Amino acid sequence: MATQSTDTQTREVRATAKFVRVSPRKARLVVDLIRGKSVEQAFEILQFCERAVAVDVEKVLRSAVANAENNHLMRAGDLIVKYAFVDEGPSLKRIRPRAKGSASRILKRTSHISVIVAPRKEA
Template identity: 40%
Template sequence: MIRIKRNRTRIYALGYHIPMSAHKARRVIDQIRGRSYEETLMILELMPYRASYSIFKLVYSAAANASDNMGSDETNLIICAAQVNEGTTVKKLKPRARGRSYPIKRPTCHIFIEVQDISLYEGEYLIDPYIHKDYLASLKKPSYSLQKPSYLLKIKKPRWKKRYTHMIDANVYSSGGLWDKK
């Protein structure tokens, strides 16, 4: 019997029963998936959503786990996986007029964030398909430019053009008529 020893290069952080909708948390998670740790912290600080604070704490916790367990530097970390699942729904009844009750549903969600140290993969390609080689090369460069990676520049522009011009009927703004009487 041969045992394959797997190298643990991915460290994760879990958040259970976070009091928000999974749909609202996914809106933020989709923005940080595949990005570097430092870039993720900047994005989460500037986002106006309530979910960004909980996700910020989880990303910070995952990076602390990586530096504590593997001794990795925070500048070499990327968010390799991030997902949000629906949790339990807290159901309450609120009293209303004439002795009636109104149901209140408070959704919760479970957030999973996994970070990976890219310094362990010098010269190799990561297995994750959504992390592109050009993006990893841009992370290793010391300059922090705001240019888009080359794989994002290949997106085609729409074929349609602005076909309609502003056409105003002369009778719309005319004075007098049936509706002008007081």
């Protein structure tokens, strides 16, 4: 579910994963670790990160690097993570039965994870 776009002047390449079933608050903790790092450092950080969302963030980062290599003829060793952010997606609303016939609402949150990579010399 990754999409790509590019800005022709700054040579930024994007990948986005939408509707990832994780809370944006939890995903932002992992995304903050890789922002501004080189791609190699980001992969190492995500490989040893113990949070489950690190797998999804790594998948988006791999997609962004693949887009840069295949569509824009950039080398993976020259790329840095210029921007990485998590937007809130739609929440799934569920009901939990409570005492005396009442109910409580449960919000199962989703996230849109975006990673933008750019060549090292421009960032």
